[in-house]
Amino acid sequence: MVLKDEKKYDIEVNDLVKTYKGSINALAGLSFSIRSGTIYGLLGPNGAGKSTTVKILTTLSIPDSGEAKVLGFNVISQPDKVRSVIGCVSQRSGVCFESTGRENLTLQGQLHGMGGKKLNDRVDELINIFKLNEAANRSTLTYSGGMLRKLDIAMGIIHNPQILFLDEPTTGLDPEARSALWGLITDLSKMEKITILLTSHYLDEIDRLADCLAIIDEGKVVVEGSPKQLKEELKGDIIKVEFQKHYSNNNAHIKNILQEQQGVKEVEVKGREVMLQVSNGSTILPNILQLIQSLSVEVLSVEVIPPSLDVVYLKYTGKSIEI
Numbered sequence: 001m002v003l004k005d006e007k008k009y010d011i012e013v014n015d016l017v018k019t020y021k022g023s024i025n026a027l028a029g030l031s032f033s034i035r036s037g038t039i040y041g042l043l044g045p046n047g048a049g050k051s052t053t054v055k056i057l058t059t060l061s062i063p064d065s066g067e068a069k070v071l072g073f074n075v076i077s078q079p080d081k082v083r084s085v086i087g088c089v090s091q092r093s094g095v096c097f098e099s100t101g102r103e104n105l106t107l108q109g110q111l112h113g114m115g116g117k118k119l120n121d122r123v124d125e126l127i128n129i130f131k132l133n134e135a136a137n138r139s140t141l142t143y144s145g146g147m148l149r150k151l152d153i154a155m156g157i158i159h160n161p162q163i164l165f166l167d168e169p170t171t172g173l174d175p176e177a178r179s180a181l182w183g184l185i186t187d188l189s190k191m192e193k194i195t196i197l198l199t200s201h202y203l204d205e206i207d208r209l210a211d212c213l214a215i216i217d218e219g220k221v222v223v224e225g226s227p228k229q230l231k232e233e234l235k236g237d238i239i240k241v242e243f244q245k246h247y248s249n250n251n252a253h254i255k256n257i258l259q260e261q262q263g264v265k266e267v268e269v270k271g272r273e274v275m276l277q278v279s280n281g282s283t284i285l286p287n288i289l290q291l292i293q294s295l296s297v298e299v300l301s302v303e304v305i306p307p308s309l310d311v312v313y314l315k316y317t318g319k320s321i322e323i
């Protein structure tokens, strides 16, 4: 259950359930709310239900049960109202490759009923914001992956929507193009005052961009908060120790002994790996290693992992995010 305060929410999702043919439970009671003017990240592995959520919120799919509102409009009973206030950039590019960037933007504006000077000015403005000036009059067949994503996003906001959905916007881009796009997305939320729902399976992307995030797993929100808040809640580091061999008979014993040590909060032993949640990794590490060695267990590698969204993800889902 996600608690809400008195602030204004642009998106409210309550207990959404969606099952596809073949009994695939894409959403199993998903709830979250997004504050006006913020970037909200939905983080989850492939198949967690991120795209299904975006499809429902953009009126492209209907849930089996539950309710969702965008700017107060119900996605099921008021789909036209919802469509009039949103922009959406899906994983598949909507760019027409027979046209230039400028032509794509103009056509997209016309589809939204725009025209004349207002549309031309908006096209120029977006070409400037997205730094596509040099390429604007070239065929989009000559664009790089990063340029195409920029054009896709520019097309998604041509009509000045109040809400923007970005479904995995940087998948497949090289690090330089991803970083450039991150800067643009942050600027957009501030300059154009757009509320953005961003889905991603990149932890660094959500960490960098989101004011608030929800980790979703198997169609449900498992935890919600700002990246800073979630990392601070970990109150310490993770020590990851890998053994030479699998000491399966000894796992419970190793766990009990480590758990009794001062500064150790949680211990998980899986196969050849031990994960310890500790208050201060570097201070406690020598003691931990000494203890493990006294149990005649040979250590292959040791790592102290500072608080990060990877660790938050691991803590709440019990697994590493797999792409």
Ligand SMILES: Nc1ncnc2c1ncn2[C@@H]1O[C@H](COP(=O)(O)OP(=O)(O)OP(=O)(O)O)[C@@H](O)[C@H]1O
Residues within 6 Å of the ligand: 020, 021, 024, 025, 026, 044, 045, 046, 047, 048, 049, 050, 051, 052, 053, 201
């Ligand atoms: N049209 C469909 N028909 C049947 N099953 C579907 C359909 N669309 C999605 N699914 C299934 O629903 C589950 C959730 O899929 P969804 O695409 O929402 O996840 P996702 O988190 O967006 O994943 P990805 O990061 O890979 O895009 C998956 O098991 C997927 O295979």
